[in-house]
Amino acid sequence: MVQVFRLGYVHFGTPNLARMVKYYSDVLGFSVTHQDASSAYVSTSIDHHNVVLTADERPGIKGFGLQLRPGISAAGAAAELESAGIPATVRTNALRGIQELVEFTDVDGYTVHLFPEMQGVEHGFKAHGVGPNKVGHLSVRVKDAERSVEYYKQFGFINTDWIEDFFGFMTCNRDHHVLNFCTSDRKEMHHMALELRDYSHLIRSMDELGRNGIPILWGPSRHGAGHNIATYHRDPDGNMIELFTDADIYVPELGIFEPRPWHENFPQKPRVWGTDECITRWGTSFEQSLV
Ligand SMILES: [Fe+2]
Structure with a gap:
């Protein structure tokens, strides 16, 4: 395929x-x-x-x-x-x-x-605003995450992690996840995530949201699956947008993630996470539930 x-x-x-x-x-x-x-x-x-x-x-x-x-x-x-x-x-x-x-x-x-191809543009990054590296991943609600994970394997996606049996992470390159599937009764986006360069970029981005009167719903905190430091807010239409940095890099040849000091295992391999241990590694309390 x-x-x-x-x-x-x-x-x-x-x-x-x-x-x-x-x-x-x-x-x-x-x-x-x-x-x-x-x-x-x-x-x-x-x-x-x-x-x-x-x-x-x-x-x-x-x-x-x-x-x-x-x-x-x-x-x-x-x-x-x-x-x-x-x-x-x-x-x-x-x-x-x-x-x-x-x-x-x-x-x-x-x-x-x-x-196969998209036209390029040569303007590079703008000097103002958040200015993410890229759209890092997309998370959608589906009827059955296990079914969706199996379905997307035919396009070359690899299943990197799970939260229990309802939230599957998949990659088609070296990023920890490119698509997520969350079992749900609703068919809609869960969130779209924008990759930032580092912690300081993430903090500057929080200032940018603050200046524009956009409240942060959750974070920053470090997730389990992917180990990204993440924050979430809503766009003007109410779509949930994640800003993140520091996500795991998958090495498909070895079936592991590149080692990082904050990993729980050495080597860190794809695994099934419990919900609470996966949502935040810092034990931070948030009013907003992400799943
Ligand atoms: Fe995400």
């Missing part, structure tokens, strides 16, 4: 496009690469887009895009999906910055794009 190697973008609907563009541009420090009356494309640094915003009565995730490993065409990917029993459509210029992509609906009904 076709293999992917990174999360390219997340697509949101929004009832207030201008407000969301202002949040991404002014607060998060993304560059706006295109904007019209019904859509906006924003980029962290070199991609045409990492978040797509489309005017819609209903806020929330509309889908996400995964980039295919080099050498796989959209037509080739569509043929492989079809032969695996997954109806797929090749779409041309369906999104700006991507000439061809394959669209399919995953096991939970999420719209997924697989794309």
